[in-house]
Amino acid sequence: MTIAYKNELYDLGDRFRRTTKEFTSNVAIHNRKRCEWIGKGKTFSEIASTNSVYRKNILNDAQVEEALHYDIEERGWIEKYSS
Numbered sequence: 122m123t124i125a126y127k128n129e130l131y132d133l134g135d136r137f138r139r140t141t142k143e144f145t146s147n148v149a150i151h152n153r154k155r156c157e158w159i160g161k162g163k164t165f166s167e168i169a170s171t172n173s174v175y176r177k178n179i180l181n182d183a184q185v186e187e188a189l190h191y192d193i194e195e196r197g198w199i200e201k202y203s204s
Contacts (some may be wrong), residue, residue, distance in 0.1 A: 130186050133166040136204050137189065142197045151178040155188070156198040165189075 139159050144152075155178035159168065168175045169185045179188045192199040 131165040131189065131201075133164065133169075135165040135201055136162055137165070137168065137193075137199050137201050138162045140197055140200050144198070151180050152192070152196075152198075154178045156192055159199055162202075162204075 137159055138161055139156055144156075155175040158174035158178075163175070167173060168189070170176070175188070176185055179185065183191075189199065193201065
């Protein structure tokens, strides 16, 4: 999946947190790890940093923005929020 407008999706200071939506029993461990790492809140800057747990658990050459879009819009495991 390529998101042509991805550079406009998130600012470095945008905040994200894990939702209360449960993982299904067959969810891939890398998806679970990256979402649990976000926990009660991380900024986009923290998530996108080179050595972040989130980035290390994107296994399909997707960009951070694409993985966040998947976790937020398609799965509901993460949400963007205002602090």
